[in-house]
Amino acid sequence: MVKFNIIELENEISIDEYMEKYNDVEKFLGYCEACPNYSKTWSCPPFDFNVEDFLKEYKNLKIIGKKIEISESENERGMEIQTDISDDKINRDIENKIGKIEADKQVGVENKAKEAKAIEKKYSEDIEIKKEMIKKELEYQKKSVLGELLELEKQDPNIRALSMGRCTECEICTRQEGKDCRNKDKMRYSIEALGGDVVGITQDLLHHEIKWSKGNEIPEYFILVGGLLSK
Numbered sequence: 491m492v493k494f495n496i497i498e499l500e501n502e503i504s505i506d507e508y509m510e511k512y513n514d515v516e517k518f519l520g521y522c523e524a525c526p527n528y529s530k531t532w533s534c535p536p537f538d539f540n541v542e543d544f545l546k547e548y549k550n551l552k553i554i555g556k557k558i559e560i561s562e563s564e565n566e567r568g569m570e571i572q573t574d575i576s577d578d579k580i581n582r583d584i585e586n587k588i589g590k591i592e593a594d595k596q597v598g599v600e601n602k603a604k605e606a607k608a609i610e611k612k613y614s615e616d617i618e619i620k621k622e623m624i625k626k627e628l629e630y631q632k633k634s635v636l637g638e639l640l641e642l643e644k645q646d647p648n649i650r651a652l653s654m655g656r657c658t659e660c661e662i663c664t665r666q667e668g669k670d671c672r673n674k675d676k677m678r679y680s681i682e683a684l685g686g687d688v689v690g691i692t693q694d695l696l697h698h699e700i701k702w703s704k705g706n707e708i709p710e711y712f713i714l715v716g717g718l719l720s721k
């Protein structure tokens with residue numbers, strides 16, 4: 491139904507330049523406060539440490555992006571063509587009936603209305619399935635990148651992974667129960683949680699525009715952005 495094409499994007503910037511051009515804790519903390527996840531997970535603000543001091547411990551930031559292009563699979567196109575043929579056939583059948591008695595005409599109109607409703611219902615169900623598939627793919631990509639970065643961390647104590655978005659390791663974060671993070675070895679902060687301008691970074695350093703979903707409109711791609719800090 492939905493096909494994904496994954497493109498890897500990468501760039502590197504010094505922490506000094508990053509902090510000057512793309513980090514503004516005060517500004518982005520304001521956006522975080524408006525998010526329903528604010529203070530709900532240990533990977534989201536507010537933090538009990540100074541973000542700027544945390545970033546200044548490092549010299550460089552490698553920006554790691556995943557572009558997830560979305561297209562329809564051949565299968566679905568086939569299904570659409572079949573649907574069209576089927577619609578034509580229904581239309582021809584209806585046309586053949588026109589010219590007969592007025593009652594038949596009325597039945598045709600009602601059938602058409604029912605048909606339109608059925609197509610509309612199927613369309614909205616398809617959109618929901620597509621959205622769910624995309625959500626799963628994004629989550630899979632996010633976890634697989636974090637897994638790779640955590641492996642690199644194990645080999646080098648001077649690097650630190652930054653997650654692609656908030657931590658989703660546990661179904662309900664222990665922060666909501668006032669308890670310590672139960673998976674500190676897997677929880678990593680995201681660029682945006684640390685006051686990073688992900689839109690600016692994606693445009694200037696990954697040379698792509700961030701796309702958003704609008705209602706039932708699915709963009710042609712999504713971009714996940716994470717990073718790797720190094721001393």
Ligand code: SF4
Nearest residue numbers: 532657660663671673
């Ligand atoms: S690992 Fe679990 S407890 Fe820790 S921040 Fe993530 S969701 Fe919360």
